[in-house]
Amino acid sequence: MAACHARNQTVVAQGGMTGLVGGGAPRDGDVILSTERLTKIEALDRDGLTLMAEAGVVLQTAQEFCADAGLELPLDLGARGSATLGGVISTNAGGVRVIRHGMMRDNVLGLEAVLADGTVLSSMNRMLKNNAGYDLKQLFIGSEGTLGVVTRAVIRLKPRPKAIVTAFTASRSVADVASFLRHLQTEMGAELGSFEVMWPEYDAFVRARCPALKPPFAPNCGFTVLSEFLCGSAGDAEPRVEATLGGALKQGLIDNAVIAKNERERAAFWTVREGAGEGMRTLLPYFVYDVSMPIAAMESFGDRVRADIATTYPNSTVLVLGHMGDGNLHVVAAVGSGAAADHRAVDDIVYGIIRDLDGSVSAEHGIGVEKRDYLGWSRTPAEVAVMHTLKAALDPKNLLNPGKVL
């Protein structure tokens, strides 16, 4: 890094290359800095519940190392087999456990980053509490390699849950789903680990295009939810979830509910949510969106995004699903053409609704290059100006991942 700095050479850091917004893509003339040899797991502290590791460690490798010690690494996401710790930190990754454990930012206690000029900034804090000056690590979490390159980190671990209970339910409206979520949060508290909602069109799509997937209910069952509970005590976990779902049925928040009886059923539930890839390919070309909004705005978002795209593209397919408990929805829009002009038109529709609803154009994927033009749709000019101030202060030559985010 120091050598590149001396030569005014731009640098793009790369981890597992599983990002979805082009944050790790080099331009002509950029040096690529790979973290693939930074694979050391340095220490696991069972008293302090921390893992210290280098940035190139693959997420799944770190997860399994912690599981062997009876502990849980709080982050989980589909790309676990390739994504690296440095990558999930640099992008502030989210995933399927955010409602319980927060984003990656919430689970990084310390890190080491190399600055644009080669300075090694070591902030390898291992404590939950450290108010000795500015919390510098925040600069490098979620800034996509534009302010420094993460090389090591201290990650907070959690005790493994004693029991995991997974349920599939159906509700008649988004309002009911939101009330159901509140019911679960009240009754199950911090044990609610995932709350994944699928709009009716998604269910219909899965039945039509994904023969290997077996949704548990009959067709036209409404809005389906996969909820998962990470329970502190084993014996009473399932009865408690059952009683909680029973209460929701009685209140009319859900119409239908089933609890996975074994690991095979649990996997099948998750496959309905995550395994539609093959069916998706039949939709190609399509555009994917990762947006967030207040939960109270989700009904309006779902209605508008489908209606507005259909107005311009009458034969389009629009699927809405995502992590409702985190305010995060994903949209898949297949409008027929994959042309850049259509991509831009659909972007304008989706992000325009998000702007109206006071949401974010990026919930968990970041900005990279793909969303750069829309940053100002979720952030004020004053905010973007301060981002430029930070970039200029920490990387005055604009050598680190230039053209990304800003």
Place this chain on the structure above:
Amino acid sequence: MAACHARNQTVVAQGGMTGLVGGGAPRDGDVILSTERLTKIEALDRDGLTLMAEAGVVLQTAQEFCADAGLELPLDLGARGSATLGGVISTNAGGVRVIRHGMMRDNVLGLEAVLADGTVLSSMNRMLKNNAGYDLKQLFIGSEGTLGVVTRAVIRLKPRPKAIVTAFTASRSVADVASFLRHLQTEMGAELGSFEVMWPEYDAFVRARCPALKPPFAPNCGFTVLSEFLCGSAGDAEPRVEATLGGALKQGLIDNAVIAKNERERAAFWTVREGAGEGMRTLLPYFVYDVSMPIAAMESFGDRVRADIATTYPNSTVLVLGHMGDGNLHVVAAVGSGAAADHRAVDDIVYGIIRDLDGSVSAEHGIGVEKRDYLGWSRTPAEVAVMHTLKAALDPKNLLNPGKVL
């Protein structure tokens, strides 16, 4: 703020003035900016679990507003009756629930800050997930008013626990206490809400100087722990805690255990931990420390801090207690004289041990003016240099709370 900026006038923002490191103390010639009229609670979102409020709202007022809606504001600390939301954000306050809910930083979703030049930077995000560019709010959390003045915020709320179970236990060694903590984290998971440890000298001090406090065990009972569980389900909460404590007794991690039978007993337990103020006054003058370290280093810290102070001050009283689960201990040292030279000498002893143990000279109180000379004992020269870079970038005229932190 714009007017002060135009006139090169320094500004010190003040909230409830409950800080412990002089962070809100003005120097001659500083303008004091009070947030006392920013008292509006703007919105409570029951679906999104967020509170939106102005910076001058008193913590306890906000807590009670949320409690009336059946929700919990995640931060709690002794100064709740005076501390303001702006203050607890600017200092990244901790308190007695950190092991469960994290520091204030972990519970701020969005905020509005006024920059040194009067720019209103509004980042009032309400979502758990927002990766649209740099997370600017982090700049203003815990930076003690040196980078901007917090004026509004969005705070994450939690469902209220269905039952609170409070236990008092005694162990023979710090190692046993650490094993007991691990046992509780394994068995009770996220339900563990507080884990407060008191070294034996503290117990002896309470018996000798605080006649109103009634420690539940006989004298010389060792290291005592107040643990509290915030349980998601009511009926089985106490039996589960009982069984967990039973397991710890059987394994020899604790010698003695009692569970509060009612709110009066619960309050009495907490008074042993928090209510020694009157007895403390008999120790005056004394110096107070707020430090953090890896849990595995706590035994060594407790031994060394008492031994090293006693070497220089044979007739001193040194009390050690604190939030072990957070890696945070407080030390009270009465060495006879309150003279500045003695204060400095004891600072050097305590922070010297902390430096050796790779801990932090400030766990939750911040740096302010009181710990400024010791910032470099917990942070590397590269870290301090980047802090100066941030300060220069955001407040180039050094008008905001000058002389604090850096």
